[in-house]
Amino acid sequence: xxxxxxxxxxxxxxxxxxxxxxxxxxxxxxxxxxxxxxxxxxxxxxxxxxxxxxxxxxxxxxxxxxxxxxxxxxxxxxxxxxxxxxxxxxxxxxxxxxxxxxxxxxxxxxxxxxxxxxxxxxxxxxxxxxxxxxxxxxxxxxxxxxxxxxxxxxxxxxxxxxxxxxxxxxxxxxxxxxxxxxxxxxxxxxxxxxxxxxxxxxxxxxxxxxxxxxxxxxxxxxxxxxxxxxxxxxxxxxxxxxxxxxxxxxxxxxxxxxxxxxxxxxxxxxxxxxxxxxxxxxxxxxxxxxxxxxxxxxxxxxxxxxxxxxxxxxxxxxxxxxxxxxxxxxxxxxxxxxxxxxxxxxxxxxxxxxxxxxxxxxxxxxxxxxxxxxxxxxxxxxxxxxxxxxxxxxxxxxxxxx
Amino acid sequence: xxxxxxxxxxxxxxxxxxxxxxxxxxxxxxxxxxxxxxxxxxxxxxxxxxxxxxxxxxxxxxxxxxxxxxxxxxxxxxxxxxxxxxxxxxxxxxxxxxxxxxxxxxxxxxxxxxxxxxxxxxxxxxxxxxxxxxxxxxxxxxxxxxxxxxxxxxxxxxxxxxxxxxxxxxxxxxxxxxxxxxxxxxxxxxxxxxxxxxxxxxxxxxxxxxxxxxxxxxxxxxxxxxxxxxxxxxxxxxxxxxxxxxxxxxxxxxxxxxxxxxxxxxxxxxxxxxxxxxxxxxxxxxxxxxxxxxxxxxxxxxxxxxxxxxxxxxxxxxxxxxxxxxxxxxxxxxxxxxxxxxxxxxxxxxxxxxxxxxxxxxxxxxxxxxxxxxxxxxxxxxxxxxxxxxxxxxxxxxxxxxxxxxxxxxxxxxxxxxxxxxxxxxxxxxxxxxxxxxxxxxxxxxxxxxxxxxxxxxxxxxxxxxxxxxxxxxxxxxxxxxxxxxxxxxxxxxxxxxxxxxxxxxxxxxxxxxxxxxxxxxxxxxxxxxxxxxxxxxxxxxxxxxxxxxxx
Numbered sequence: 001x002x003x004x005x006x007x008x009x010x011x012x013x014x015x016x017x018x019x020x021x022x023x024x025x026x027x028x029x030x031x032x033x034x035x036x037x038x039x040x041x042x043x044x045x046x047x048x049x050x051x052x053x054x055x056x057x058x059x060x061x062x063x064x065x066x067x068x069x070x071x072x073x074x075x076x077x078x079x080x081x082x083x084x085x086x087x088x089x090x091x092x093x094x095x096x097x098x099x100x101x102x103x104x105x106x107x108x109x110x111x112x113x114x115x116x117x118x119x120x121x122x123x124x125x126x127x128x129x130x131x132x133x134x135x136x137x138x139x140x141x142x143x144x145x146x147x148x149x150x151x152x153x154x155x156x157x158x159x160x161x162x163x164x165x166x167x168x169x170x171x172x173x174x175x176x177x178x179x180x181x182x183x184x185x186x187x188x189x190x191x192x193x194x195x196x197x198x199x200x201x202x203x204x205x206x207x208x209x210x211x212x213x214x215x216x217x218x219x220x221x222x223x224x225x226x227x228x229x230x231x232x233x234x235x236x237x238x239x240x241x242x243x244x245x246x247x248x249x250x251x252x253x254x255x256x257x258x259x260x261x262x263x264x265x266x267x268x269x270x271x272x273x274x275x276x277x278x279x280x281x282x283x284x285x286x287x288x289x290x291x292x293x294x295x296x297x298x299x300x301x302x303x304x305x306x307x308x309x310x311x312x313x314x315x316x317x318x319x320x321x322x323x324x325x326x327x328x329x330x331x332x333x334x335x336x337x338x339x340x341x342x343x344x345x346x347x348x349x350x351x352x353x354x355x356x357x358x359x360x361x362x363x364x365x366x367x368x369x370x371x372x373x374x375x376x377x378x379x380x381x382x383x384x385x386x387x388x389x390x391x392x393x394x395x396x397x398x399x400x401x402x
Numbered sequence: 403x404x405x406x407x408x409x410x411x412x413x414x415x416x417x418x419x420x421x422x423x424x425x426x427x428x429x430x431x432x433x434x435x436x437x438x439x440x441x442x443x444x445x446x447x448x449x450x451x452x453x454x455x456x457x458x459x460x461x462x463x464x465x466x467x468x469x470x471x472x473x474x475x476x477x478x479x480x481x482x483x484x485x486x487x488x489x490x491x492x493x494x495x496x497x498x499x500x501x502x503x504x505x506x507x508x509x510x511x512x513x514x515x516x517x518x519x520x521x522x523x524x525x526x527x528x529x530x531x532x533x534x535x536x537x538x539x540x541x542x543x544x545x546x547x548x549x550x551x552x553x554x555x556x557x558x559x560x561x562x563x564x565x566x567x568x569x570x571x572x573x574x575x576x577x578x579x580x581x582x583x584x585x586x587x588x589x590x591x592x593x594x595x596x597x598x599x600x601x602x603x604x605x606x607x608x609x610x611x612x613x614x615x616x617x618x619x620x621x622x623x624x625x626x627x628x629x630x631x632x633x634x635x636x637x638x639x640x641x642x643x644x645x646x647x648x649x650x651x652x653x654x655x656x657x658x659x660x661x662x663x664x665x666x667x668x669x670x671x672x673x674x675x676x677x678x679x680x681x682x683x684x685x686x687x688x689x690x691x692x693x694x695x696x697x698x699x700x701x702x703x704x705x706x707x708x709x710x711x712x713x714x715x716x717x718x719x720x721x722x723x724x725x726x727x728x729x730x731x732x733x734x735x736x737x738x739x740x741x742x743x744x745x746x747x748x749x750x751x752x753x754x755x756x757x758x759x760x761x762x763x764x765x766x767x768x769x770x771x772x773x774x775x776x777x778x779x780x781x782x783x784x785x786x787x788x789x790x791x792x793x794x795x796x797x798x799x800x801x802x803x804x805x806x807x808x809x810x811x812x813x814x815x816x817x818x819x820x821x822x823x824x825x826x827x828x829x830x831x832x833x834x835x836x837x838x839x840x841x842x843x844x845x846x847x848x849x850x851x852x853x854x855x856x857x858x859x860x861x862x863x864x865x866x867x868x869x870x871x872x873x874x875x876x877x878x879x880x881x882x883x884x885x886x887x888x889x890x891x892x893x894x895x896x897x898x899x900x901x902x903x904x905x906x907x908x909x910x911x912x913x914x915x916x917x918x919x920x921x922x923x924x925x926x927x928x929x930x931x932x933x934x935x936x937x938x939x940x941x942x943x944x945x946x947x948x949x950x951x952x953x954x
Contacts, residue, residue: 087950107951107954108948110953113945115946117951170758173765177765184669206759
């Protein structure tokens, strides 16, 4: 028996036009690999799409590839994840399942207020597959608490359980603030637990359970994941042995610069040093600058020149992250309104001085921009509202110097 | 001759005033009703004795023949319009007949089989009780008692009304019901939980006196309260109630987090701790290391960081020079303590420690405590050393987090964290502390400043240094049979318990004396049986919605 375990494709997840299609491309590549490796079936443990009603662009590619699998009699078994589940029931997954492109294995019946899951049996291999969907905020826990596990645990044969939740026992330190569920919620005695949701690549065996695996996303879904994972992939499981199959769409080149006690010019030069003598064909370049500048402002760093240089060197896409970059000086300089930030700054300057705020003085523009930045921050997935509030409050206090 | 309902001077004066009527004949019906109620109350007050001699703290009363006074019983006396709460600390016989004559009469009864009756027996022979002053009650306020009850005044039974100053604080902690002798009164006793938990609790008791029952009741009571998070290191796996009634049956059971290494009940956590989380300091108070061994551990940590334990087991060479024997002993002890195995090329973890799981376990526990949950760690499968190691690991992290919160000014919004620790002398005893401080002793000394407290349980409080005992500002004293243990407690109690030695020795199962900086007086309580206490608390089953599942 050979099957592919894919998770967290998040098709349509990237907003930038240049990366909008990357999820679908990764899915295409993964399915091609599955066909090439002649798997018996494919399982997707949630978040095939980034929303319950994805845009047509990504959808077209997915339907094409699912049809290809169907034509080759490679069935796809799937569950909804926290992103493509919809409480209203209106999801594209239902439409695609109705078209016979895959089987949603989260099926069962309600027995005296409890949930009895049924197995979907793969006709070729006899593998018995079932699973539970994921919901936002870990709300799927209620399903597990109501789950009748005894029947599932006693069932004979090769069994696979699909789930879309972060398990506490396998939670990495980097996700320690994210809510998770205990392993004990899952039924025991399955051979393979196909996990999704946390974008981590790991697998482990735990007492009473078979192999528990998270293949991570097919392609990194944000700046941090590009830095940490570079690329995505999936597992191919053959006779119980796992092999990670990387999916390479673009190369990723990460630049990290510590700006502590440095002038903007030094930072610019340091970034340039990283790119000098290199070519960046089909490469996504990430630039993260953090620390407190000795002088000048973040906007003094010549990102414009750096970006131009990188695109000259055939970079596919360049991204920067200066969230943790702070300036010692608080005056602003005029620059051409070439992007949203410039427009914001102009508007701020137009309205400057209308309200007399004690203690802000000549730092009003800086403080206003910083406050806008802090307040536009959104909650990290899984971060509690209370933790988010504390984080925003702390950031605001830093900006206001209170 | 006085009747039982008009003996108290102030009350009788008030009564006389009401009946004689300072307002002439204009009393309305309501007034009459009030009078009748008052008379009824007075009628129900039971006179137990009369003050006949003594001194402050040792007031001698003669017991009324028809009444019984028990050791530890609460009584009320009066002095100039204020009530004085008293407690029986000793009981003895009194007789108008000389000792010689009593001995003779006894001889006639025993040896000659003569039936001997005393004339006016109840007048001539009686019981005496020695009472100590607890507090003065005036206008519903309790104050330190500095006076004696009126000479020859009556002493009566305590009532709920007398103690109406005992109110329930906002962040309350239920300790039990007020007890007078062995009689339980319908008056729940609450302390300020926030203060009590952060200033440490000590529970000294001999086996079988109800420590577990008391802890279960306290944990049940605090479970749905947001002011505290409680970490329970449970060496007997008794509080969650895996196979019996326990915290899992609480209506707010979602606030209980249970970590256990084996046979994990559904919804509970597998106790797995990643090896990378261990640091040399966590072994303080756990294993006795020699100085070279401590230096060796520190050197490995300095050179290999989080992978220091793996490096020890895999014999990775150190830059610094260490005697081979030292490294070998350190390796052997680490492997044995952490249940590690090495097959020549690969390291295996057999126990609770893991190479690839449990990276976030400690962080999760800290988070759960900060969310005011009760976290139970089932340590029944571990040796005492491993239990202390795990406790040390968690408590060190909680404490350092709370220290950081204080620096950032965030501590005020955090719940107090209390650590329930059985057999406390293992880490707080003189012998343990001679080997150097550990995280538990650090918390005992300075935890209250950071809202982290200990809930230390022990049969042998005398093993704990006096300074630490004195820092335990609340003591829930259950029965203690051994005199040295009672003395250790009496000497470090928040209230003067110097006359309570007999009282403590005679405490029955479930009976306790609460001595606390946050109680008005050393309060005798009866802790209800856990099974009775939780009766009537039922979980509300919410109908589940299975949206997203294709149901047949």
